[in-house]
Structures are given as C-alpha cells and as structure tokens.
Amino acid sequence: MYDKINNQIVDLNKLSKGYISVDLHCHTKYSDGVNTVEKMLQTAKDLGIGLAITDHNEVLGSRYAEKLIKTNEKYKDILLIPGIEVSTKEGDDFLFYFSKSEELLKFYTVEVKPYRLKRYMFTGTTINVEKLLDSAKNYDCLMIAAHPFVLKGFFSIQRENTFDLDEKIQGYEAINSGIPNFGNSRIQRYLSHKTNPIITAGSDAHSYKMLGTGVTCIPKNLNIKTAKDFIDAVRSKNNIICGKTVRLGRLTINHMFFYNFILNKIKKSKIFRKITN
C-alpha cells in the first residue's frame, strides 16, 4: 500500500489498479506551455489520467478543454478539473480548482483579469497576495499554494506581511515534479509539523512530455466521476500524491518556453537587428 506522500517516479500502470490519478498542474499555449489543449488532452487520455489545465492568469485553455470533452467523441470521459494558476505581485503563485467551469470564469473575470500584466504571456499580475487569499472565501473553490518554496518562497511573504499565511491557505502542492528536488523536500519538511494538511501533486508540465510525472490519486472505491467528487475527496484528505523531479533533460524540454522567450528577446534587440539588416 502507498503512503500519503510518494516521492517516486510515477508508475501509472501500478497506480491504475487502485486509484484514479489526476495531474493537477499543467500549462498550454494559452499561457507559456508549448503544446495545444488537444495535445494535452490526448496525452492525458493515452496515459489514462485526468488533468487540470492551470494556465498562468488565463482560463481560455481550461474552458476550451471542457468544450472539447463535451463535443468531441475523441476526448469523451477525460476527467477535467477546471483550474488556474494565479501570480501575485509578491512573486508567489497559487492554484485554484473549481467544481464548475462557470465558477472558474467568474473568479477569473473579477479577481484576475483586471490585474493582468502584459508581460510575457500574461505571466504577471498586480494582485496583492493577501487580497487573493481572502477572495477564495467568496468562491466554491480549493486553493493550493503552488511550489511554495521556490521562486521567492513562503518565508518572504511571511516576512513582508503582517498576516498569518497558514491561516489563509487551504492546501499545499507538496510534490511538483517540474521543480528541483529541494523545493519538494522543503515543503514536505514544513508540512511534517502539521496534522494532516490538504496536499496535492502535479507535474507543472509546460510540454506534453512531462504530463503525468506528478499526480494526485483517489482510491477507486470512492467512485470519483466529476470534478466536484475529486475536489471533495482532496478536501477530505482521501488522496495520496506521487511524483519525483524528473531528469535534467526532461526539465530542459519542460522549460523550452523559456528558451523561446530568450530567443524572442534577442531577435527584438537592437544589436541583433543591426547585424541582420
């Protein structure tokens, strides 16, 4: 039997015998991912997992995926959890999951869209972290701190603000297979002092090749059929999580978007234009 946290390379064949697995964190072309929604859906189907498309400050990918699943026989029966990854001006990211896509749209329209920065693929916002965490109360959602100890990290927020972060956060992404190992070890050490916190795992895939390398799993006997069933089971802490930081080569593929970004910067630079003209 599995422990609640399995820091292992995901074996979907083995898991599928007892669990429904969902990759709760991935990106598409609608933010800074390299693949289309169709490619991500097809990959999830081939792997036999569900997914949450959590584009940065954007819902078009998740909404489009829902439409495809409803209308296209090819993608029928894929379990999709409506979701989004929201950036804050303090530099930390939060994942939000919804039972209904309409609720995700409402949240996005009111809490995210007005504050998006036209930075590369809208990956930045001017949202204040405390305001964002408070807003979660007004929606039927599950809010999860994404990779809490990378980027600026939890401690910076706690130092710079007067509020108690832990009081406002509902759950934690305790395995993100797209970040270096130390990030996962640090959050797991942090959580070891808490009694049974809400935890999730995801791949943070920016390429379809990473999909399924971090998964949140619910026992099959709980008969999960809908996004609501899945979120409720995670909220009730009936899940286990699996995943491990993938090899450097695959991380490189995952971050292809970063190289594209650098390439575009170079192409736009004065020196480059001088050379090529």
Ligand SMILES: [Zn+2]
């Ligand atoms: Zn992400």
